[in-house]
Structure formats: structure tokens, C-alpha cells
Amino acid sequence: MATESPSVEVVDAGTVLRLVGADGSRVSAHALWLRDRCTCAMCRRSTTNERLLDQAVLDPTTVIREASLSGADMLTVAFSDGHEWTAGLVELTAQIGAGPVHPMDGRTRWPLDSFSSFQRSSLGSDDAVLDMLERFRADGAVVVTGVEPDEDGLRDTASLIGQMQMTNYGPTWSFEASVDPISEVESMHMLRVHTDLPYREQPAGVQLNLAISVSSEGGASTFVDGYSMAEVLREEDERAWELLTTVHFEYPYLRSSVRLSGGGPLVGRDGEGRYGIVRRAPDLVGSPRVAAEDTEALYAAVRRWGELVDDPAHQIHVALRPGELVIFDNHRLLHGRTAFDLQPGECRHLIGCYLEMDELRNTTALLRRVVQDGRR
Numbered sequence: 001m002a003t004e005s006p007s008v009e010v011v012d013a014g015t016v017l018r019l020v021g022a023d024g025s026r027v028s029a030h031a032l033w034l035r036d037r038c039t040c041a042m043c044r045r046s047t048t049n050e051r052l053l054d055q056a057v058l059d060p061t062t063v064i065r066e067a068s069l070s071g072a073d074m075l076t077v078a079f080s081d082g083h084e085w086t087a088g089l090v091e092l093t094a095q096i097g098a099g100p101v102h103p104m105d106g107r108t109r110w111p112l113d114s115f116s117s118f119q120r121s122s123l124g125s126d127d128a129v130l131d132m133l134e135r136f137r138a139d140g141a142v143v144v145t146g147v148e149p150d151e152d153g154l155r156d157t158a159s160l161i162g163q164m165q166m167t168n169y170g171p172t173w174s175f176e177a178s179v180d181p182i183s184e185v186e187s188m189h190m191l192r193v194h195t196d197l198p199y200r201e202q203p204a205g206v207q208l209n210l211a212i213s214v215s216s217e218g219g220a221s222t223f224v225d226g227y228s229m230a231e232v233l234r235e236e237d238e239r240a241w242e243l244l245t246t247v248h249f250e251y252p253y254l255r256s257s258v259r260l261s262g263g264g265p266l267v268g269r270d271g272e273g274r275y276g277i278v279r280r281a282p283d284l285v286g287s288p289r290v291a292a293e294d295t296e297a298l299y300a301a302v303r304r305w306g307e308l309v310d311d312p313a314h315q316i317h318v319a320l321r322p323g324e325l326v327i328f329d330n331h332r333l334l335h336g337r338t339a340f341d342l343q344p345g346e347c348r349h350l351i352g353c354y355l356e357m358d359e360l361r362n363t364t365a366l367l368r369r370v371v372q373d374g375r376r
């Protein structure tokens, strides 16, 4: 039931604060949790937000002496150790009352018709780059057109996001289709949807692929959203979803100069329950660490997961032209390619690079601060 104005009370011998919002919402917070958040000059350095209060030595007997509301939206709490903390009520209430995080955490549930496309020449302002990065976060990928079809063009677009990541392919990679391919990626065959670098403990989160030259027929990039497919599986069979998101698989990658064998669940979740790193590499995946009694159910889940991600009805095809680049989330989307056939004189050449997801998160947060809060 809605109330006229927010109210606050201290209960349970000063250990619990109860807040009632103007909309009638009720939340409670413990005195220790509130004391830990104190931002007074003795507890936090205001310039960097560094802690001066050691969380590990909080006095367990701390209680709230007094709590009051002032102004339109401020809460002041006085603690038994003499500290006093003032905080914005709306933000605090939202933090205390935040329920469990949904696995999609605000990402768009596919199906999606196509990725948003941005002209490189239009990405000259903070708002435009932020808009592109927000689209990336929602959909899992964006296309950038009008990029110089060479390594400088790739580096220039990557620099909008952050520092490129060095991997076992070097700072950038380059694949040219060959009539005498060494590996599948250099062949003209269809490539099943997969994620890159699953054999690393922390695979790169952001991948850029730039077309230098393409075949006249076939060779489109294929994408499917691992998170949305996990949601389909969750709705179909909760037990299968649990196994898919918890059972660890190893990905041994053993080459003459590389010996890596990182791994994780096929669809990882982070500590708060949101989807994290999806790993798929049908040619590399090793054995799961699974109890005998769960094995049949796990292999059934793996089979169903494969059907979902390989189903063309769930996939988006992007036929990149020279100078067109796709930026996609390698933790979330699986990518592949349709088969192609090179005509005489044609060549299919793609270059690309990786960035850590932290680079993109950092740039997005900095741009939000500038664009939405007007601060630099």
C-alpha cells in the first residue's frame, strides 16, 4: 500500500534498520552492513573511494543509535561507535531491496532480426560510441561499416573500445581461404558455431572480425545467442539447464607451441547467477567431470544444447562486405560460417582481434559518466 512519504525505524535492539519507501516498498538492512558502507572521511578516501575502514575488523557489537530522514531523499544513520553516515535513500533502498539477478541481466532475448549497424564515420562522438556499446551489451553484437579494409582499420575501430588483447594468435589474426588448407578455418567448408579460445581460463570477451575480401557466393558469418538458447533449455528442462551451467568440461588445446587446457561449464554463470562464459568447441571439448548418476542426463542436455545452437532457425547470418566489421561477445554468442566456393580470381580474407570484456566495460562506464552525468 502506498504511503505519503518514506519512513525509517530502528528495531531489534539497534541491529536492524527498516525503511518504507514512498511507494510502500519495505526493506531491511543490518547495522553491520550499513556501518561497512560508511563513507565518512575516516572510512573512505573521497578522491578514490579507497577504504580506510578494514571490513575484516568491523566491531560485531556495532548497533544503530539513531536514523532519520531529511530533505527529499537523504538518510542519516548514527552508529554506536560515533560514526555518522548520510546516503541517498532511493539508491540505498534499491540496493538493499535488489532481488536475485536474472541470468540474462538485461540482455535482449533472441530471436533478433539483425544486428544494429553503425557507420565508422558516425562514431566520432562519445554519445555515438556509447550508443554502439549499449547495443553490443543488449544484443551481443554490432556491425560497423565504412572501415578501412586493412589492419589500420581494424586497430582504429578496436581503439574505440580499448586495448587489444595478445593471445596465442598474436595481437591480430588473419585467415585467408586456401585451396590447400592446413586447418578447417582456412578451408571452404561450413564452420559449426563455436566460441573462440575456450581452452583459456578467461577467453577473450570481445572479438572483432573485419572483411578484407570475400567470395561472391556463401561464406556468411553465422551467429547464435548462447544465453537465449540456455533460456530455452531452462524452460524446457530445469535439470538439463542445471547440468549445462554447472558441469565442468576441459578443452585441451595441444599444438607444438601452445599447451592450454582451460575449461568451464558449457554455459557458465557468475557468482550472482547471471550468464557468464559460454564455451563450445565440438572439435576440442574433453570429458566432463560428472558423477555416474548424472551422466545420462548430462549427455542428453549436451545433445539438446547442440540441437538448439545448430538450428538455423535460431541463427543470424551476416554477409560482411569488404570494409565491414562485426564486433561480437565471445562469452555469449557462438559464431561460425556458411560454406563458400571461390570463383577464379576471388579470395576470402578476414582479419580480427580480441579484447578483454573489461576493456569494453570500462569504456562503457567512462562514457556513461561523460554522456549521462556530464563528468570527465
Ligand SMILES: [Fe+2]
Binding pocket: 194, 195, 196, 335
Ligand atoms: Fe572462431
